[in-house]
Amino acid sequence: MLNIMEEIEKSMVQLHSGDIVNGKVISVTDKEIMVNVSYKSDGVIPRNEISSDDSIVPSDVVSEGDEIEVYVIKVNDGEGNVLLSRKRVEMQGNWKELESVCESGEEINVEVIEAVNGGLIALTKGVRGFIPASLLSNTYVDDLKNFIGESFNVQVIEINRRKNKVVLSRKKVLEKEKQALKKAALEKLEKGQRIKGKVRNIVSFGAFVDIGGIDGLIYISELSWSRIKHPSEILNVGDEVEVDIIDIDKSTEKISLSLKQTQPQPWDKIKEKYNIGDVITGKVVRIVDFGVFVEVISGVDGLVHISEISNKYVEKPAKELEVNQEVTAEIIDINIEQNRISLSIAKTLEEEVVEEVKNEVEEKEKPSKNAEKEHANDHSEITIADIINKSRS
Numbered sequence: 001m002l003n004i005m006e007e008i009e010k011s012m013v014q015l016h017s018g019d020i021v022n023g024k025v026i027s028v029t030d031k032e033i034m035v036n037v038s039y040k041s042d043g044v045i046p047r048n049e050i051s052s053d054d055s056i057v058p059s060d061v062v063s064e065g066d067e068i069e070v071y072v073i074k075v076n077d078g079e080g081n082v083l084l085s086r087k088r089v090e091m092q093g094n095w096k097e098l099e100s101v102c103e104s105g106e107e108i109n110v111e112v113i114e115a116v117n118g119g120l121i122a123l124t125k126g127v128r129g130f131i132p133a134s135l136l137s138n139t140y141v142d143d144l145k146n147f148i149g150e151s152f153n154v155q156v157i158e159i160n161r162r163k164n165k166v167v168l169s170r171k172k173v174l175e176k177e178k179q180a181l182k183k184a185a186l187e188k189l190e191k192g193q194r195i196k197g198k199v200r201n202i203v204s205f206g207a208f209v210d211i212g213g214i215d216g217l218i219y220i221s222e223l224s225w226s227r228i229k230h231p232s233e234i235l236n237v238g239d240e241v242e243v244d245i246i247d248i249d250k251s252t253e254k255i256s257l258s259l260k261q262t263q264p265q266p267w268d269k270i271k272e273k274y275n276i277g278d279v280i281t282g283k284v285v286r287i288v289d290f291g292v293f294v295e296v297i298s299g300v301d302g303l304v305h306i307s308e309i310s311n312k313y314v315e316k317p318a319k320e321l322e323v324n325q326e327v328t329a330e331i332i333d334i335n336i337e338q339n340r341i342s343l344s345i346a347k348t349l350e351e352e353v354v355e356e357v358k359n360e361v362e363e364k365e366k367p368s369k370n371a372e373k374e375h376a377n378d379h380s381e382i383t384i385a386d387i388i389n390k391s392r393s
Contacts, residue, residue: 015039019072020089025062033058035070043082050086052126094125095161102156107173111151115144129166138174181213186250199239207231216255223259225266225299266299271336284325292317294329294343302341304329311346
């Protein structure tokens, strides 16, 4: 009899805390699972050690007679049973999977369960991971709590099983997605194409526009036919715009856009509306050493050469005129091919003098009581040239 008992005891497995062994389910209740692990006493899995999901009911995961792997927590739980865990076996497998995912760079799905100082706590397969705020998004995040309850893909960038440490990054996933969108967008874009987009950012030298996953730049000179000091005079962040692609380098992903090319060319209006000899009124927009530029219509400036500013000698244009000063000038040349208009202020001054002469002559020709006597005594005549020369002196 003693020999039989010794043989039975020898056939029993030797258990130690931390072992993972196979067992057979012998009973299932709402509170626990009893398992035969070929030991002198049966093992018990309390409900809180069945799964990482506390809502799991024991009968949902195992049935009587199932073969399962279990983790030995204690060889004796104080009541003669072996304390076991099914959850910890899962956790070990999950940790191995996370280590593999970290090495490969694959993505995993996580659920955010808590916002903490400096980031978020996310759960994946029962393992808690930390997402630093700096690795949550590729844009500024105002309130971390808005992410609680959300599920999304992340990359495991650091893992230390011994320290129970897992660091996750959503930003890497977003950047990867952005690159994929940029690549797809670039394949569809061509120079000369007209496309819709949304203004994403405005800087002093232009505006960046999202044209379907990739940004293009509208330089300030391509925003309007008119002269502007800052892009914000034309656009605001969030504006929907239609633009032309005027240059594209797919190797560097640089795209140049134009807003003004989608709008009517102001020189077409000049061709339709103005002729040489027409008199226009406009503001001085720029002064240079050789003359001044006057706005004829929005987007078109005409040059008044220094020799056409006045009938008098002009040393420097800035001494005669100032920016924003309104002047009257005559169109003396139009070159549509070269987009040039030449103006003359001096010619309008001459016309004013001629008008003065006419008025003066008419006054002198009016009859008066002493007209005949005055005419008899006056043997000189005043000419238009005399008046013009007088105005120049």
